[in-house]
Each structure stands twice: as structure tokens, then as C-alpha cells.
Amino acid sequence: MNAKKYGKIAYDGLVTNNATFKLVLGTCSTLAMSTSAVNSFGMGLSVTVVLLLSNVIISLLRKIIPNTVRIPAFVVIIATMVTLLRMVLDKYIPDLYDSMGVFLPLIVVNCVILGRAEAFASKRPVIDSAIDGVATGLGLTFALTFIGIIREFLGSGSFFGIQVTDFRIGFFTNAAGAFFVYGICIALFVFVANKAEQARRVKKMRVLRKPAAIGPLPPVTESSEREDG
Amino acid sequence: MTVKEFFKSNAFKSLAVLIAIVLVAGVLLAICNDIFFVSDEERFARSIAKIYGAEVETQEIELTDAQKTYNNGQVEEAYLVLDDGNYLLHTTGYGGYSGGSGTVTLWVVIGCDASEDGSPQLTGIEKVVYDSNDGQTLMSNFNTKYYEYFTSQNEAIASGGYFTAIKGSSDPLNNIVAGASQTSNAMVNAVNTALACFRTVISGGQS
Numbered sequence: 001m002n003a004k005k006y007g008k009i010a011y012d013g014l015v016t017n018n019a020t021f022k023l024v025l026g027t028c029s030t031l032a033m034s035t036s037a038v039n040s041f042g043m044g045l046s047v048t049v050v051l052l053l054s055n056v057i058i059s060l061l062r063k064i065i066p067n068t069v070r071i072p073a074f075v076v077i078i079a080t081m082v083t084l085l086r087m088v089l090d091k092y093i094p095d096l097y098d099s100m101g102v103f104l105p106l107i108v109v110n111c112v113i114l115g116r117a118e119a120f121a122s123k124r125p126v127i128d129s130a131i132d133g134v135a136t137g138l139g140l141t142f143a144l145t146f147i148g149i150i151r152e153f154l155g156s157g158s159f160f161g162i163q164v165t166d167f168r169i170g171f172f173t174n175a176a177g178a179f180f181v182y183g184i185c186i187a188l189f190v191f192v193a194n195k196a197e198q199a200r201r202v203k204k205m206r207v208l209r210k211p212a213a214i215g216p217l218p219p220v221t222e223s224s225e226r227e228d229g
Numbered sequence: 230m231t232v233k234e235f236f237k238s239n240a241f242k243s244l245a246v247l248i249a250i251v252l253v254a255g256v257l258l259a260i261c262n263d264i265f266f267v268s269d270e271e272r273f274a275r276s277i278a279k280i281y282g283a284e285v286e287t288q289e290i291e292l293t294d295a296q297k298t299y300n301n302g303q304v305e306e307a308y309l310v311l312d313d314g315n316y317l318l319h320t321t322g323y324g325g326y327s328g329g330s331g332t333v334t335l336w337v338v339i340g341c342d343a344s345e346d347g348s349p350q351l352t353g354i355e356k357v358v359y360d361s362n363d364g365q366t367l368m369s370n371f372n373t374k375y376y377e378y379f380t381s382q383n384e385a386i387a388s389g390g391y392f393t394a395i396k397g398s399s400d401p402l403n404n405i406v407a408g409a410s411q412t413s414n415a416m417v418n419a420v421n422t423a424l425a426c427f428r429t430v431i432s433g434g435q436s
Binding site for chain 1 (some may be wrong): 239242243244246250251255257258261262265267275290359361362364365366367368369370372374428
């Protein structure tokens, strides 16, 4: 029962409510950071860590935080987690810290994180919130990395920083190219997700329509009449 | 409302919870700041490792405030690299994004040969390494290709030239910086500041 529930939460975060492709949240950092796959992957993982930590803490404190001050309380918690992440990255992964620049502190105002805190973590138990945080974060990481791979390959001719070809189209490294790739990816994701959902429904309907394999009813006997009586 | 009523009210509870969260967050961050503190020496060692890939011996060059200040940039520090005789300048270029007030700080390695009179003779830019920025949102657009541009013009630089900023969208460099032309302007200014400092101060008036 629990496994099915957790599976549904994870599927929602990864596919049904994919923050980038379905809800179109956090667009600013998506467009800015997706010039290379490595940057996109780093940004995605950073958001995942913040989402996980903030969701867990908010879920733990959900019965203590009064409803009237929940938003400022969430913002303080998220800002604390982001500041912590900045310190850790600056200390141990300075290259990623440098490449993320101003978008690392801007994770505080990333609407994906506040959105999940308000819509999910503030109402659900800790484990559910943790799974939601990880799934939403990984969904965002997948989306960002996918866009990053396309833009890096077409714009710079490289794959995760490794030069593959000299052919490059400068347009894809610009803001306009980012919007173009983002739009195409959304269309592709929605198309594939809809097809998968359609196939799942058809399969379900077939199962429902299948006649039940029930044999003929047993004849009424004297003993069964007595039991009824 | 009496004092007793106030302490029992929702307003007090909200205030108390919010203050408690802020205090706990503050204490946690203060402790973590101490644990994850990165000292200036560590930052310098990191920059050296990024530039040379190994530890090198350096000697700081003393500069006055006037010798550090230029029209479009500022020299933060200057070092003589004892291992290869080159000069390492830490410079900040002005004129970046954010209304022209943004800056980019770089490490610039200036290649030198000793001239007949013993003074250092500029041979070109050996390497440019990014350090930090102020307000440059598109900093991640700059890949190695742009940094390599600074090391590919050594003939012109050795004969007294400076780098010029991107003039318009038709400039071939504009594609490489992915539209972040103002940030690239600050980077050009940082490199030019290093060149100006070397020519006017370190090499003793070389043109």
C-alpha cells in the first residue's frame, strides 16, 4: 500500500507535475543555466538538495508554524538551506559555485521550491514530503540537463564539455535559442506523456471490459436453504 | 486586550514561532560559516592551481593606490611567478552588465622574456582565468573559447596593442559570448588593465 503511494508521489513529481515541462516553473534559471549540460545538471542537483531539505523541515514543523506566518517561515527555511548549500559548494565544489554565479542565491526565490512547500510539504508527513522533494528535484534535473545537452551540442558542438564536432549554431547559445529549445522540449514532453497516458488508459479499459471468468452458479440444496433460513 | 490575553493570542504565537525559526537558522548559519569558511590563502591557492595545475612560487609586487587605478579597471594584486618569470595580475574590469556598473575580476598571466637591460619584455598573454564577478547574470555563457581569444592575439599585444570590446551583433565574438556583450566588455577591460599596469608600472614604461 505504502509502496504504491510513494510510487505515485514519485511519478507525479517526475512526470505528471514535472516542474519544468508541465508546470513551467523556474523558467528564469532554466533558460539562463542551460547553456551547457554540466551547468544544467549542477543547477538541477542543487535545487534537488534544497527541495529535499526544505520539504523535510517544513513537513516536520507543519503543526508548529501558524497558518498566518507560514509563507515568511517557509522563505526563512528555504533561504537558510540555500545559504548552507552555497557555503558547501564554495568550500568543496568551487568550479560549480563559480559557474552558477548569481543563480545559486536566486534558488531562494525559485517558485518550484516555495510551490512544493506550500502545496505539499506543509500538509503531508515527512517521508511523503521527502519523496516529493527528491522526485520533483530529479524531474527538474532531467528537464534542465535535457535542454542543456541540446543547447550545448547545437550551440557549441560539445557534449558535457567534450568537443564532439566543429559544427555549431550560435543562435542556440543565445536567449532566443533557449526559448526555442525550451518550447520544443515542452511540446515533445507533453506529446510523449499524453501518448503514454492514453496507452495506459486503453490497457485499463481492456481489463475492465474482459468478461469475468465465473462458472455456473451451484444448484440450491436443502442445506443451503437451511443456512439461509 | 490585557497582557495575559496578548500572550495567549495567535499574534503572539505567530511572532514567537517566526522569531524562533529565524534564531535557529541564524545560529545554524553562524556555525556552518565557521566550518565552511574559505580563507584568502585558500582562495589564492585555488586560483594558482586553476592557472598552473600545480603549486608555484610567487613574489608579491608592491603597488601604490595610484599604480593600481586605471580608467576602466583596477589592479587588485600583482605577483612575479618565480618558476617561469611570468607575471600574474589579479584585475577587475569595469563596464559590465547592470547599467555599466557590473564588474568582472580575472587572473591574467603575462608572458615575459628578459630583455638585454634585464627589464621584463612582454611576449603576450599566457592565460586568462576567471575569478569572480559582480552582477553578471550571464557569466556561465563564457566557455574556454572566449578565454582562448585573449591568448591568440599575442603578436599584436607584444607590439603594444590592446584588446577591443565587441562592437555589435555582427562581431564574430558576439556568438561566442552568447549575447553577453556587456560582461565581455568588463572582461576586456580587466585584461587591458593588466596590460596597462604591466606596461606602465612593472616593466618600467614599456610602450
